[in-house]
Amino acid sequence: xxxxxxxxxxxxLVVEDEPxxxxxxxxxxxxxxxxxxxxxxxxxxQQAEELFKQHSASLxxxxxxxxxxxxxxxxxxxxxxxxxxxxxxxxAWSTEDAIFEALKSGATGYVxxxxxxxxxxxxxxxxxxxxxxxxxxMAQKILxxxxxxxxxxxEDSPQQAITKILTNREQQILELVAxxxxxxxxxxxxxxxxxxxxxxxxxxxRKLAVCTRTKAVDTARNLGLLx
Numbered sequence: 117x118x119x120x121x122x123x124x125x126x127x128x129l130v131v132e133d134e135p136x137x138x139x140x141x142x143x144x145x146x147x148x149x150x151x152x153x154x155x156x157x158x159x160x161x162q163q164a165e166e167l168f169k170q171h172s173a174s175l176x177x178x179x180x181x182x183x184x185x186x187x188x189x190x191x192x193x194x195x196x197x198x199x200x201x202x203x204x205x206x207x208a209w210s211t212e213d214a215i216f217e218a219l220k221s222g223a224t225g226y227v228x229x230x231x232x233x234x235x236x237x238x239x240x241x242x243x244x245x246x247x248x249x250x251x252x253x254m255a256q257k258i259l260x261x262x263x264x265x266x267x268x269x270x271e272d273s274p275q276q277a278i279t280k281i282l283t284n285r286e287q288q289i290l291e292l293v294a295x296x297x298x299x300x301x302x303x304x305x306x307x308x309x310x311x312x313x314x315x316x317x318x319x320x321x322r323k324l325a326v327c328t329r330t331k332a333v334d335t336a337r338n339l340g341l342l343x
Contacts, residue, residue, distance in 0.1 A: 123244070124244070127173050178205050179206060187207070194222070202243040202244065239251075285316060
């Protein structure tokens with residue numbers, strides 16, 4: 117038995133429609149230290165709502181795939197009445213969408229049914245301690261997705277940053293510089309004074325950290341600012 121300094125909020129509401137899984141969760145809860153009379157079972161969303169009204173559970177173990185709907189509906193229902201209630205999703209669903217939706221609905225943690233009894237017990241204990249356990253397999257998938265998004269953001273950011281630094285007028289002048297026009301020709305083309313054009317070009321040099329027209333064009337092309 118994994119009894120320790122933990123306090124055991126009662127009753128526990130188990131929302132699970134498979135009899136074998138109900139029996140397994142009952143054994144796990146008793147292994148942790150719960151008494152059988154403190155464990156309440158519901159097989160549907162409707163039954164879960166009725167039992168919660170009668171017993172006001174302090175901890176809920178919820179499957180997502182139920183006969184009359186998604187367990188996420190009941191998670192949202194619980195949070196309306198008690199924002200502090202511990203909710204552990206125990207599901208066979210292993211997609212990123214499943215876990216994100218459950219956490220968004222208000223679940224405290226998420227563990228897969230395929231985990232052994234000790235792993236499920238440790239996840240329950242983590243919720244009781246105020247933790248937010250996430251199944252290792254699911255956590256790896258989430259971290260990989262976040263890593264890909266971060267890499268993409270890093271790849272996109274240099275060009276986006278430079279594009280925001282250059283003003284529309286500077287971008288226009290840079291494009292004309294790339295065509296080989298002189299400062300006077302650029303000034304005539306866009307109806308500005310030669311001195312104004314030279315001032316813009318100096319700003320472009322400073323922002324691109326260059327000191328020649330050729331280097332400015334090369335750097336801009338490397339950054340994707342010019343075709």
